[in-house]
Amino acid sequence: MSTRHVLLGLLATGPSHGYDLKRRHDARFPQARPLAYGQVYTTLQRLVRDGLAEVEGTDADGGPERTRYRATDEGARELADWLGRIAPPAPFVTNEIFAKVVVAILTATAGAPADPAAYLRDQRAAHKARMRELTAVKANPDADLATVLSADYALHHLDADLRWMTTTAGRLPALTQEIQHP
Template sequence: MSTRHILLGLLATGPSHGYDLKRRHDERFPQARPLAYGQVYTTLQRLVRDGLAEVDGTGSEGGPERTLYRATEDGARELTRWAAEVTPPAPFVANEIFAKVVVSILTSGDPEAYLRDQRAAHIGRMRELTAVKTAPGADLSTVLSADYALTHLDADLRWMTTTGARLAPLAAEVDTV
């Protein structure tokens, strides 16, 4: 996920200061890792450096002094370009679950037990996400984010089922090599 583009997208709705951008990010992307304040301000400085955002003023409004940022026309064009760009599907599997199963097979571990335990963890997380998205007052960002995560967890579960059914032949392959 491009923090740079996410912050540009949040700035596209109007001028904002770093604290507000961080809060809005965490609200709009509830299942994502929360942004650290340092990351927000570093990214804002880079956006200004690159001409994609600019300082729109400073003020304190009864509190600490805050710098207000806004997207530039170049920033709006960059955001439009990025948002329309198709994200290529990952060409290779880079999943820790896959790696642990392979290592377990190679080292004569117990991949069946690992898959069983991992399946239980996935099902538990799916229950949590389902509760989050069906909670009264769940906003659209929360529902969409939970649906995205649930779909990926479901795909992992299907892979675990398929792999579990193939463990004996996979182990036999390793023994003959």
């Protein structure tokens, strides 16, 4: 995930302080890890360094002085470019669940105490519990669109994981056989 493009996108909707950017980010991506202030300021400084954003002014409002940033024309072009550029669809198949299953099969066939079937069963139960949790969040009549979108995204991915785990559980005997008798 490109934090700098997300912040650039938020800046494109109007000049902002670092604190406001963090707040707006967390509101738009409610199920994401909240952005750290430190990361916001570091990213803003890099955007300025690269000519994609600039300082518009400072505000005090009686409190501490805050720097207001805005996107530059080059920043707007960079943002448009990023928005139109497709993300490489799964260039690397790396995922903790996938890695654990592969290693569990390898080590179990070597006699180590690993039980891929039991792991898959427990992981599926955990996925389903999380799906119920996210569905409850989404089905709440007060849920805003940002919450619904992020819950949808997570639910579809968890569902895909579940399907893969179900299929893999079905393949375990054949996989084990193949590793034992290559």
